[in-house]
Amino acid sequence: MTRVHDMGGRFGDGAVVPEPEHEVFHEDWHKRTLAVVLACGALGKWNLDTSRHARERLKPTDYARFFYYEKWMGGLATLLVETGVVTRDELAGNAEPAPSDLAEKAWKPTEIAKVLSKGGPVDRPSNVAPMFAPGDTVIARPHAENMKVSGGHTRLPAYAAGARGTILRLHGSHILPDAHAHGLGEAPEPLYAVVFPASELWAHPEHPRDEVVLDMWQSYLKPTS
Amino acid sequence: MPHDHSHDDPHALLPSDPALRVKALETLLTKKGLIDPAALDEIIDTYENKIGPRNGARVVAKTWIDPEFRKALLEDATSVVADLGYYGRQGEHMVAVENTDAVHNMVVCTLCSCYPWPLLGIPPGWYKSDAYRARAVREPRKVLADFGVTLPEDTAVRVWDSTAEMRYLVIPQRPAGTEDMDEEALMNLVSRDSMIGTALAGTP
Numbered sequence: 438m439t440r441v442h443d444m445g446g447r448f449g450d451g452a453v454v455p456e457p458e459h460e461v462f463h464e465d466w467h468k469r470t471l472a473v474v475l476a477c478g479a480l481g482k483w484n485l486d487t488s489r490h491a492r493e494r495l496k497p498t499d500y501a502r503f504f505y506y507e508k509w510m511g512g513l514a515t516l517l518v519e520t521g522v523v524t525r526d527e528l529a530g531n532a533e534p535a536p537s538d539l540a541e542k543a544w545k546p547t548e549i550a551k552v553l554s555k556g557g558p559v560d561r562p563s564n565v566a567p568m569f570a571p572g573d574t575v576i577a578r579p580h581a582e583n584m585k586v587s588g589g590h591t592r593l594p595a596y597a598a599g600a601r602g603t604i605l606r607l608h609g610s611h612i613l614p615d616a617h618a619h620g621l622g623e624a625p626e627p628l629y630a631v632v633f634p635a636s637e638l639w640a641h642p643e644h645p646r647d648e649v650v651l652d653m654w655q656s657y658l659k660p661t662s
Numbered sequence: 663m664p665h666d667h668s669h670d671d672p673h674a675l676l677p678s679d680p681a682l683r684v685k686a687l688e689t690l691l692t693k694k695g696l697i698d699p700a701a702l703d704e705i706i707d708t709y710e711n712k713i714g715p716r717n718g719a720r721v722v723a724k725t726w727i728d729p730e731f732r733k734a735l736l737e738d739a740t741s742v743v744a745d746l747g748y749y750g751r752q753g754e755h756m757v758a759v760e761n762t763d764a765v766h767n768m769v770v771c772t773l774c775s776c777y778p779w780p781l782l783g784i785p786p787g788w789y790k791s792d793a794y795r796a797r798a799v800r801e802p803r804k805v806l807a808d809f810g811v812t813l814p815e816d817t818a819v820r821v822w823d824s825t826a827e828m829r830y831l832v833i834p835q836r837p838a839g840t841e842d843m844d845e846e847a848l849m850n851l852v853s854r855d856s857m858i859g860t861a862l863a864g865t866p
Contacts, residue, residue, distance in 0.1 A: 454793075
């Protein structure tokens with residue numbers, strides 16, 4: 438079983454409402470949340486995959502009712518407490534905030550341009566050899582679940598689980614989120630763009646030639662033969 | 663170790679009003695020395711005023727003018743856009759995909775909100791909405807209709823679900839009647855939405 442964030446293909450969400458290009462943030466607290474969450478990443482106590490998993494672990498009722506940036510705050514609060522960076526009493530305002538020994542890692546105003554333009558590439562050398570080449574037919578594994586950790590993080594959406602597709606390109610070897618989100622190392626392996634006919638994914642595709650492409654790690658895939 | 667909470671979630675310890683909630687977080691983290699409010703201002707200024715879809719529009723305009731640039735971009739977008747100074751967080755691994763008469767490309771992240779920040783900035787609200795995330799992969803043509811876009815019947819739609827750290831930029835088709843326009847003028851025809859694939863390039 439998958440989690441609440443895995444909503445690709447779901448029915449019933451209504452219209453998509455376009456927005457003008459100049460509206461970057463709608464509320465002051467949205468931009469503040471974005472900045473707080475990015476800045477806390479600098480403390481080095483979690484990675485991108487742990488932080489995604491923290492948002493995905495929000496209760497389905499919270500995830501559904503939260504505005505986008507509230508999910509970010511929810512995930513951040515979880516990570517801060519789980520990593521011991523703040524205590525529950527500090528968070529609740531029941532204790533005087535204690536100075537942190539991580540303070541030296543805090544971003545300074547003068548280094549923001551540098552750190553944001555630096556990025557964090559996730560391609561890595563890997564001893565896992567590519568099993569597939571462009572044009573090969575593959576089947577996505579049947580369960581959209583983390584295969585090592587029950588209820589753990591994965592980037593295989595439910596709508597593609599068990600579907601038959603074709604390798605479009607090899608992106609190189611990338612950190613495996615299913616491991617990296619759970620302290621199991623980077624475990625890099627080949628990552629592919631895999632193209633699926635819409636008719637393979639949906640009972641009522643809009644058009645016979647429509648396709649969906651997903652990026653999938655090698656361990657998400659099986660050969661068809 | 664699924665890490666589910668049997669007790670109250672930490673966010674529930676904070677004020678219920680989201681504006682007060684982030685204020686409480688910022689105050690606490692500032693007192694602990696973990697964040698600097700002036701650094702937060704810099705982050706906001708970067709994404710509000712410095713990094714946005716005009717970066718991507720410049721890349722698209724160049725592909726319309728320069729076939730060699732276009733070829734290089736389609737082969738290795740990451741290094742080509744980095745040479746223009748467009749690199750950084752959420753744009754470490756770029757792929758450019760071109761629209762043709764036969765195929766229209768559209769980008770989504772069904773699992774969260776992955777988006778090429780160095781080229782397009784912070785994703786718009788609709789890109790992060792449940793409706794877009796849920797519907798783009800199953801009924802892209804109905805989603806396009808929400809944007810007022812109707813494709814020719816013989817054009818296929820290829821939707822890219824950003825499930826890894828690869829970030830996708832759509833190269834819209836160059837509109838007719840733009841042969842004499844320079845890069846700056848062409849950039850004005852390239853909307854943010856046209857580089858996500860929910861719009862076509864504008865007409866002069």
